[in-house]
Amino acid sequence: MDVAARIEKALIDAVGSADQPGCPPRLAAAMQAAVFPKGARVRPRLCHAVASACGEDQPGATEAAGAAIELLHCASLVHDDLPCFDDADLRRGRPSVHAAFGEPLAVLAGDALIVLAFQTLARASCEPLRMAKLINTVGSSVGVPRGIVAGQAWECEPEVDLSHYHRSKTGALFAAATVCGAAAAGFENPDAWRDLGEKIGEAYQIADDIRDAASDEEEAGKPVGKDAALGRPSAVIRFGLNGAVAYLHDVVADAISTMPPCAHAHELRKLMEQEAKRLVPKRLAQFAA
């Protein structure tokens, strides 16, 4: 089975374990809508790529980690789209969960996906000590003080620490993907992979700013122009559009340079270079050449 198929199977199995007799049917439907049809699955792909580069030996651990991280990403999208945050009606080109199922089920589907992520890790068929490391890493990356929940909460503060904001809101889950990939493969010091994850997260945040400023709604699959409208920090507002594209490529090159020595570094480096090309809207790719 290739990596994309392993990622989807792990997610289908996880959501399937919730969507069982006795489950409120609309909640199950809301959870399914939050996770499928698939997005780019960027974080689990990164997790699998790092595990593979580190000589993966317990595939169940990688699959559980990748699925847990993606479930948490989906949960954060569902809650971020709520009326009290972004009030977004569209996500991945379809109605957002609260638009389709109402606000109460969107709150609950997000809660349920957070719980499911940890259940998925606890059920992983792998060494208990690796599992504990995965749960701790994923927990810190999504919780408080420095996970995505904390990152989102910076939007509710009168004074925002921008570096904490970006590193928590986007970087933390990417760092979880690289660290968990290494931990799942039994890499001796998995935290050595944190820098790479954080830098890739920064690259995605910049790419997201670029798409928000320069894509149309169809290409982005969600409403665009939100950063300027809501006065949110953005690399495009700071550097201009071309400047942001150039900056993105610097950050990706920097990320690649921080990769720890490992068994299959070459393949991982190639994958990251491909991914960097995919990040920029087609009509802007020329600026990055």
Add this chain to the structure above:
Amino acid sequence: MDVAARIEKALIDAVGSADQPGCPPRLAAAMQAAVFPKGARVRPRLCHAVASACGEDQPGATEAAGAAIELLHCASLVHDDLPCFDDADLRRGRPSVHAAFGEPLAVLAGDALIVLAFQTLARASCEPLRMAKLINTVGSSVGVPRGIVAGQAWECEPEVDLSHYHRSKTGALFAAATVCGAAAAGFENPDAWRDLGEKIGEAYQIADDIRDAASDEEEAGKPVGKDAALGRPSAVIRFGLNGAVAYLHDVVADAISTMPPCAHAHELRKLMEQEAKRLVPKRLAQFAA
């Protein structure tokens, strides 16, 4: 240290691990407000009581389980109080989290407490296999298909399965308390304690119905009369007030009779009888004599 002090210390340590430099200050304050000042801590007390009855040998496991369960209970209160559910401005005699901090921080504080519960379990100083059992048990009791999130979601369905609703919304976390207490103490078949937890949960649900119908706001520490106003299922609506009090005592007696054989059954039985008396508003206690 007595049990009450151990429970508070575990909660203070857990929330303290989140409330660190780098944490958005208003999120930290919202989390503190959700967990302190203390409520009755019924679920962790039950967890500790079962662990002690089973001959507790790894106190760190019990403390982590009790804290995790209470954090999840607090998270569920924060989300249940949101405008899209109960829209309650008062909780434990003080402003609810969304009333004090606004809706976005109430959503995020609930999310953060869910994550913190699993981090607390993953950090427990105990055997890795016991930890995995605790995480699995707590996960099922709060998640989907049959945990408290699923229970709450039954309120969003056009047709409600009342037995699933009560067992999930209230019983599940009590069952987690008894099963985790036994698991934390290394009891051979911890799931044998599930029935006891579910029945105690049923008793608390009935007591809650009674308080909602018969207490004033000051005694209950939250708005009362919600069940009748919102057309929610209630033992008082079904059996009348005196009937509900009698029914409560039958359920407690039944619960006590299902207790699995264990080293210190006597103390646990005594504690449950005391607790049952505490459940009924003072002016109704005569009906239960």
